[in-house]
Amino acid sequence: MTRSDPILFAKALADETRQRIMKLCCCRWLSVTEIVEQLSVTQPTVSHHLAVLREAGLVNVREEGKHSFYRLNQDRMTVCCGELRTKFASEDDKTETS
Amino acid sequence: MTRSDPILFAKALADETRQRIMKLCCCRWLSVTEIVEQLSVTQPTVSHHLAVLREAGLVNVREEGKHSFYRLNQDRMTVCCGELRTKFASEDDKTETS
C-alpha cells in the first residue's frame, strides 16, 4: 500500500462517512467502537470503511489487546494531495507522463 | 458550482476515465470529439464525464460554433487540493470545524 494511486486515493475520499471517519481520527487514535459511537452507522459499516482507508494507506492502525486504534495518516494525505496538484494543477510539469 | 464540496470533488476524481480526460485537457482546450479520439469510450460516455467534471467546477467550457471546448480548471484543482490538505493534513487547524 505504499504505492501511490490517485484513483484509489480519490475513491477512498469519495464517501461522506469515510470523510467523517477521517475527520474524527485526524489527530488522535480512536478505537473502532469510539468511531461507531460518533456516527450513525453500524460497526460492520465502520469496519468496512476503515478497510477501504487502510487499503489506500490513509490510516495507521495500532493493535492493542482486543482493541484496534486507528489514526489518519496525515503524511500520506499531504503526499497524495501534492501528487494530485502536480498531476493536474501545475503548469510546468509536462515532461513526466503516466 | 462555486460552492466547494470535498465530497463532490473527490467523487469527480474517483474514476479513471475522468482522470484521463482531466489529464488530456490539463493545459489546452480540447473539443469533445478530440477527447473521444484519444480514449476508448464512446462520445455519450465522454459527454457524461464532462458533465460530472462541470458540476464539480473542474473544467471550463468554451462554446464556439458547433464545437464545445473543454479545459481543466487548474485554479479550482489547486483550491480543492488545498482544502483537502487543510481539512485532513494540517496539524494546526483545529479551531475551525465543519
Add this chain to the structure above:
DNA sequence: TAGTCATATCGATAACCGTCGATATGGATT
C-alpha cells in the same frame, strides 16, 4: 430547406458500492 456534423440527453443494462444483520475470530476475564 435539406443535410451533415458536434454535442447533449435518454433509457437500458451491468457492475460497483454502502449498508445492514448474522456470524466468525480472537483476546481478556472469570
Add this chain to the structure above:
DNA sequence: AATCCATATCGACGGTTATCGATATGACTA
C-alpha cells in the same frame, strides 16, 4: 473451559454509476 467484548468478515439488498446505442438539439453548409 466458558463467557464476554471488540473487531473483522460474509452474504444480501438497494442505490448509485459507468457505459452503451438510439435519438434529440442545434449549428454550419450546400
